[in-house]
Amino acid sequence: MGKRVGIVAGGIVAELFERDEEMKLLTDVMAGVRRREGGVVLIGGGPGVGKTALLDVFLRRAADAGAQVFSASGSVAASGADLAVIKELFLGSDDEEEIRSATRSSKGAGEFEDRLFAAMCRETRGQLVVVAVDDVQLADAASLRCLLYLVRRLRTAPLMMVLCESTGPHMLPPAIHAELLRHPQARQLRLLPLSRDGIAGVIEHHVDTAEASDLVADFHAVSGGNPLLVHALLADSRDARRLDPHQPSKAVASTAFTKAALAWAYRAEAELFDVACGFAVLGEAATPPLVACLVGRGADAVEQVMTALDTAGLLDGGTFRDAAVGKAILENVDAVTKADLRRRAARLLHDDGAPATVVAQHLLAASVTESWAGRTLLAAAETAMEEGQEELSLDCLRLAGQSARTERERSAVVMARVKIGWRIDPRLVSPWLDPLVDALNAGHLKGGDAAWTVKHLAWHGQFREAEESLARLGEAPYAGDPRVEDELHVVRAWLKSTCPSVSDDAPGRAPRAQRRGLQPRQVSPSSYAVELLGTVMAEGPHDHTVAMAEEILRGCRYNETVVEALEAALLTLVYADRPDRALFWCDALLQQAGPRSSGTVVAILSGVRAEIALRQGMLPAAEEFGRAALAAISLPGWGMAVGTPLSSLVLATTASGKSGAAGAWLNGDVPERMFETRHGLLYTHARGHYHLAVDRPAAALEDFLTCGELAKEWGTDTPTFLPWRSSAAQAHLALGNSVEARALVREQLGRPGGSTFRARGVSLRLLAAVSGPDQRPALLRESINLLEACGSQVELIRALADRSQALHALGAPAKARMAARHARTVADNCGADALFRRLFRDEVPDGEGGLEGVEGEDEGSAGLTAAERRVTALAAVGHSNREIGRKLFITKSTVEQHLTRVYRKLGVRSRAELSDLFVGTNMGTGPGAERLARTS
Template identity: 65%
Template sequence: MIERSFEAGEKVKLVERAEEITLLTSVLARTARGEGGVVLLDAGPGVGRTALLDEFLRRAAATGARVCAATGSSAERDVEYGIVDQLFPPDGGLSAGPRLARALGRGAADTGSGHDAGALFDALCQEFRQGPVVIAVDDAQYADAVSLRFLLHLVRRLRTAPVAIVLTEPTGPDSLSPSFQAELLRQPQCRRLGLLPLSRAGVARVIAPQVAAAEAAELAADFHAVSGGNPLLVQALVADRRDAYRLDQEPAAAPATGPAFAKAALAWAYRDDPVLFDVACGFAVLGRAATPALVACLVDRGADAVARVMTALDSAGLLDGGTLRGTVVGRALLEHVDVQTRAELHRRAAGLLHADGAPATVVARCLLAAPVAEPWACRTLLTAAEEAMRDDETEFSLDCLRLAGQTAATGHDHAAVVMARVRIGWEIDPRLVSPWLDELVDALEQGSLRSADAAWIVKHLAWQDRFPQAADGLRALTERADLDEPGAGAELHVVRQWLRHSCPPLDTGAPDLGMPRTPQARRMSPASYASDVLVQVLGEGPGEHAVGMAEEILRGCRYGESPIEALEAALLALLYADRPDRALYWCDALLKQAGDRSTGTSMAILSGVRAEIALRHGTPHLAQEHASSALSAISRSGWGVAIGSPLAALVQAATASGMSGAAGAWLNQDVPEGMFQTRHGLLYTHARGHYHLAVDRPGAALDDFLTCGDLAKRWGMDVPTFLPWRTSAAQAHLALGNAGQARTLVREQLARPGGSTPRARGVSLRLLAATSELGQRPALLRESVNLLENCSDPVELMRALADRCQVLHEVGAPAKARMTARHARKVADAGGGHALFRKLFKDEIPEDAVAPDDLGEEDRGSASLTAAERRVTALAALGHSNREIGRKLFITKSTVEQHLTRAYRKLGVRNRTDLGDLLAGTNLAAGASALG
């Protein structure tokens, strides 16, 4: 009996279906009062209409109701009485049902059978009245015509037939016929019930018994996002997660869409409806670019059919914003389509998307699945490759390039492919460019490259230390400009400005054509304007105009959208214009835009600039960190001649931190010979000079610094804010005992453009003090400290403080020296420069005198003052006269003088001015303010 099968079946736990069960139960309850009812249950694929029906039938059977159930199938749609025979089997005890159905079937052709049908219906009602009866047909859309006619006959007479009828159908194109639905829903006792996917809370309830309680809430959000709340897919995700747990011995962090999920996706697609499968495959092929019109054209189905399928999929939670939810669903569908059909779908999709103006990356994905021999295909792939690189999709970009090379049909297309390979390869790692540069050099010599491409090749030949070929390319570009070839003048200006700040010797031999002559040729890129600004700063020194232009350029640029050479030049212009604070702001903003990227040429260059900025801010540990990141972002050979900049930062950072061994190790790295003919080589040689100073080789240091100076002057880069070679050489001269030559160099630097900026002047004054008489040194060093305190460079500030501390000892002001050492200790604590602090102060101040807690009232001098002396000294420090102090403290002027005399002796000062300097910022000064 059917009743026994339902009673023996496994109970299904339903989630978020309480309202539906309540409605079905109320219809069943009316049968006890002799009233019938009908429920038409519809839902999208996988939402659970069959599970809900089975649960209801179990509950109905448990109440003693007689359950008559059937399931429709497309294979039996043409079998007459198929559904009726399932509902009323021979041993079911409802023999009038099949006889009534056959009488109704005969009545379609024999009008004389109406009396038989009436009598049989009365007999069937008598059988129904023996107890509540439930007639259920799952997938009623596949019922044969005679069975449907029988069901409608019952529905029209439900007021006198105590039976509950439940029919299920899918949402979409394969539902019950409109005429049947109209006839059904016209009856007052008929209700339509639509099932929706599960909410996030419902998903949580489904997975709660199978996952840890702490993970349920978070996993529910992820499961809902992937499945759309479709119960079939949710259970599949749980199964895949369980399998992943078994394999890995730990649960997956995110929903694993594995075999179970793929099979579940196919379960709803492989139904007896070809339209549903075809349209779903169309959505899978088009992906995010799918629209109803495009899908209809692709699968050659009507727009109304596509709309119905979309309704079905959307109601099942399988669509997300008009596209299939999750790429795994689409992949699972397409894997079960034969190869030829799948390829044809992708080819047609590529053509449709291209004609519709879809993004190149979208079209390219279809082309990669099935190439087409169309003239536009190669250009589309090249555009997609460049866009993919901007989006950090390296593998996809390379795939597009490979296919573009196979589809290039003309020489122009082939040259474009090679150029794209070089551009994109350079962004990944310049090492990849080398195999293609030779071919482009030949094209450059033959004049078959565009001016923009020719300029690009010149720059990167120089980058790769191929200076002779770069010079030949520059001459070829110059000849084009002489012939007024469109665009050649502007491109020549761009490449020459880049050479002037990167590889100056390559530019010196070419005639200076000045700016492009025509307005059309002067339409320059941000990279060109940024190079102009950097060249201006390196040649003329800092200026407000250059700073404003650099910031304006950076304001309009974004990482990945603007050329990295524009970003680098604008940042360096700010840095060499003595605005490291603004350079830091913009560089950090660009690194933030880069997100999680850690590789690629753009990241390498940007990290290298950030390392230079860190050096100017006196944070060698950060400089080392960013320079190391720069070197790891691309290969060492990929850096070419530009490797000098990150190596210089590493050497200088290690030297400043007292790690001369590490600095020497970096200097032992092999570097290209051509690097020493570049700006990067200047930085490298300058850093090497400071290493020589640190390891007590002042002669070698002086040679390096003077070499830097000769090249900087020759190349028009003799600006202290870029390369303070004169003060560096002055330090070497001082170490060699040549104070006079050191003094000359320092004065020259003070007179140079940019030599009066706070940082440059502060360093110069410190060295000038070292070449001056003892009596002049305190004032020079005080000004040096004041200037450097406003420059955010703790390294140079500590050096100035160390020199001042030594001078104060020499002039007999030990208390001031101790205060200076404390100041330096605070600077070291704030900037992490403890190694440098110990190196600079170990000979001048005992370790216990500069301990972190050795501050304020713990000072040995001020601690020795009596309470009366403290009060008098505090007021004197504020500038009060002896008479005013006596009046405030109610003591005589003579007593004030006696207290001050003893205080001067204890504190090691000679007058009120020294007293004010000594007590500034101490607890004693705070007490003075309170008394005043």
């Protein structure tokens, strides 16, 4: 970093950084002039790089060294007046009047130049002379001729000439450059922006050392090292720090920065300002041809300004290094001109094939409502929505509505509002449903848009309108349109699994199956997924169904697949009793959503995630995702679907012992017609379990039986979807109706899906409750194994509680305590402490979290060594001592010694008792026990 160069003038210190070499060259040329070797220095550079500052410092040094200094500046305003710069040079000199008289003379230019040189010699009387002209490119032609004459006389006079030229459209002609640089003592300087070290030198005395490195990078990113902007940023940043001393130091572009940006832009050079405005308006889309067309300047002028801005550090890759520069320029353009620039930029970019969102930014800024803008705005709204720019999307839709001229255009805008509004929050769709139906009836909607109108109506509970729209889609111009038929098939499948009460089977119309067969359908993820969901809800799970659902999810991405397909495929896995696979795919999709915490897709996926957590018995997660689902969109936006996240929250809080919270969720208003949907079934079923928890078994039974009636009517009577029979059996047991409970349980075991691990495990637990004492342990052992295998932890705790009670009743307290300890472990894992305490209240002393009599060294598997656990795990699944020794690479005698100690610690006398004791514990008795033996 060059050392700081400074002078004191009037108490103000002017500082230059990284200009040591330039100052040395100027000083060397001045020293040569003293030896009668006249010299000329041409200083060039982009706007704001410090040419004037360098010149001022040098001239003060020259004056202090005894030189006679004449200085002037060129300007566009005076460029039309002959010899304006020359007059300014000699303003205040003794020969000023003679020079003025000479300029008014009609004599030839040569005689005037001679008189000018003679007057200068008299003025200086042999003293060193420095003639300096800033912005020489703006000097009038006559003054330039005089300056060139003086250059030719440099060899015979102690004269040094310093000319500053700004890079840009008004640079000196090449002929003048050649004339100036032909002199033997001519020098040319090109000033560049400051480096990071130079910026550090500017700010080092104004910021903390610890913050300097980050601040230097910040300053360089915004200013590009342009000294004018660097000092302005420093002033703004210091002002901001004074207003808030606690905020960290950072580059703040405010008042001083704006003024500095305008200082170089408003240099009375119209081309410079116009082209700068063009770059500011076009932003990242700026190219020289586009800027030239936008501002009405020649391509050469644009290229020259680009060069100037680039050498000044203001451009980076053809755009302003920081948006603050362009913003500062445009803030000082009047509203009419700015709007015109935006309008023209929009059309230029549109014709150039720019992305719709880029064009839309300009259309919005200028409020362009021309007919061509409508299609661009609709495309931009869709793209912006996909990119998560919701506000931009809505703004585009509003302007598109103003641009629409025909009924079809207005219908297209309405459809776009509905589709995009639904993705943001379905509440935004409500005001547009009536216009949407009008557009459908008028035949103005296209393809899939027409079909999905039915879904939007059903989502908001307008079932009659949905049925009428279904009927309308069977008429001209929609009838026979393959695009309508394809999407309508998906919509019908969605209605069947979600809103079964909505039907379009009017008298005299062909059955749906026949209508579907009229045209070959286009296969789509949505079509497959909703059909799979309907199949699993009606027929129960099948391996093929699970495989197809996973195949759909494998090919889906968050933003590329409609949410109906994602939801249906995930729920297919959930209702096929594969919550583990549903968890994997749902988490992957939510991860693709990134930091988004709002929007309909996030809301629906979070709702599904809550259902998955509930099936696995992960109560805190179910509550967390249920709340996240409701927070992602407004409650009115949920429409009929609000029953699903509410049901998860009610079940999770009820099982967690938070009956007050569950009651609060149930006390909220829900749409009346929700109870005609799948979501209403789930809500009613959850409400029934709340009634059971607060000792209202009669109310619970009514809810469960209502669910059963509707599930039968709608063809969705499978226990993997809605186990209303086992739930009703629990209510009957609470009412003392064991016969009715047994009948419901046996009926559930025979239903499609009743043999899945979860459904059968719950059924066997309830069957044990209505069976004799001797039958209960075996039924509960199988129930525990099934529930543990499928990961249904809440139901597992209930089964372990029943087994503990059954073992106590049979006089086996050690085994009962082992079951209780296992339940404690499960409850800790799934956040079901309140449920555990309620079910094991006799085992949990007041004020303690453990189990009385279970934590001792000689009780349960906790007292076994690692070697004993390995031997026990293999013995419990039926391996002989010899087989155990071979598997564990120990002798048969060692196995026998381990088993002797295990029998003593666990209080058992045989392998049969050992196996019975460890059924349902965390050691297990199946392949899991083998794995435990290998890894313990």
